[in-house]
Amino acid sequence: MPFANFKVPEKTLTQKQKEEIVTRTTELYVEIYGERARNNTMVLVEEVADGGWGVSGNVLTLAMLGEATPNDTGDA
Numbered sequence: 001m002p003f004a005n006f007k008v009p010e011k012t013l014t015q016k017q018k019e020e021i022v023t024r025t026t027e028l029y030v031e032i033y034g035e036r037a038r039n040n041t042m043v044l045v046e047e048v049a050d051g052g053w054g055v056s057g058n059v060l061t062l063a064m065l066g067e068a069t070p071n072d073t074g075d076a
Contacts, residue, residue: 001040001041001042002029002033002037002040002041002042003041003042003043003044004025004029004041004042004043004044005043005044005046006021006025006043006044006045006046007046007048007053008045008046008047008048009047009048009050009053009062009065010047010048010049010050011047011050011062012047012062013045013047018045021043021045022043022045025041025043026038026041026043029041050062
């Protein structure tokens with residue numbers, strides 16, 4: 001079963017953007033493996049709490065990155 005796990009800072013994607021990640025990732029697996037992959041592809045979009053991630057040994061926050069929360073968080 002193809003599986004993709006996206007970890008993103010929480011509240012930075014709208015519901016529509018998360019749906020697009022799922023749809024486009026599934027289509028990529030179908031392109032690579034063929035139509036047989038469609039019904040077995042699992043895509044997980046995980047939202048990581050602010051300050052719960054980092055790069056190069058430094059904890060990052062949305063404030064540090066100047067990120068804005070999307071207007072349409074939908075079912076975040």
